[in-house]
Amino acid sequence: MKEKSLVLIKPDGVQRALVGEIIGRFERCGLKIIGLKVVKATQEIAGEHYANDEKWLLSVGEKAIEAAKKRGDEVTETAMEIGQRVRNQLMEYIAMSPVIAICIEGHNAVAKIRKLVGGTNPQDAEPGTIRGDYSIDSFKMADQSGRPIQNLIHASGEVAEAEREIKIWFKDEELFDWERADEALIYRTV
Ligand code: GDP
Ligand code: MG
Numbered sequence: 001m002k003e004k005s006l007v008l009i010k011p012d013g014v015q016r017a018l019v020g021e022i023i024g025r026f027e028r029c030g031l032k033i034i035g036l037k038v039v040k041a042t043q044e045i046a047g048e049h050y051a052n053d054e055k056w057l058l059s060v061g062e063k064a065i066e067a068a069k070k071r072g073d074e075v076t077e078t079a080m081e082i083g084q085r086v087r088n089q090l091m092e093y094i095a096m097s098p099v100i101a102i103c104i105e106g107h108n109a110v111a112k113i114r115k116l117v118g119g120t121n122p123q124d125a126e127p128g129t130i131r132g133d134y135s136i137d138s139f140k141m142a143d144q145s146g147r148p149i150q151n152l153i154h155a156s157g158e159v160a161e162a163e164r165e166i167k168i169w170f171k172d173e174e175l176f177d178w179e180r181a182d183e184a185l186i187y188r189t190v
Contacts, residue, residue, distance in 0.1 A: 002187075003109040004034070005156045006165040007117075008049075009100040011093060012135075013152035019100055022130055022152065025116055026104055030186060035103035035166075035175040046091040048168050049154075057083025067121060067139045089148045101169040107186070110162050113155045122151050 009022055027033065061079025068075045077085070104113060118129025121139050125132035131151045142149040156162035
């Protein structure tokens, strides 16, 4: 099924001049760019994007606690405290300098993009993924430096998340309904 997803190339990806490399990976597998722009996020956009949502805050904290336990490190914060701390860091970070906002469409786009992007922690992200190939950051190093993990990309985790996020970054008229030349090959019906 065709889906839309939101990808942000975060400040580390833009500042490291990896925009072309990253966009090329989405294009070459058959995904279609239907919206793209350079945006300097306001705190309002940052706060909407990294919403104060209990489920997401807990999931961020739980992922971090699991990683710390695996390393054998002691955890002093609750999952919620970690989630809130990371959210505050992310809101500051995402607004620090311009990001590239991209709306991408294609067959199972949300899950496919997450696979191309790789795991949250670049130290564990598989080689071949964007985070695995272009970042050496880790939960531990980021926490010690009081900043979010520099993993280059935000990509929507679920279809509902994508629908919410696309509206934050794009107006309807900034999204384009067009056909790639190769779409007739993959999407044809018999
Ligand atoms: P994603 O969907 O893979 O990007 O991961 P999440 O939605 O769980 O977290 C959002 C972003 O917060 C990540 O991409 C990281 O930049 C950052 N982040 C997540 N967990 C941590 C953490 O434990 N410590 C720090 N410093 N940053 C984190
Ligand atoms: Mg996420």
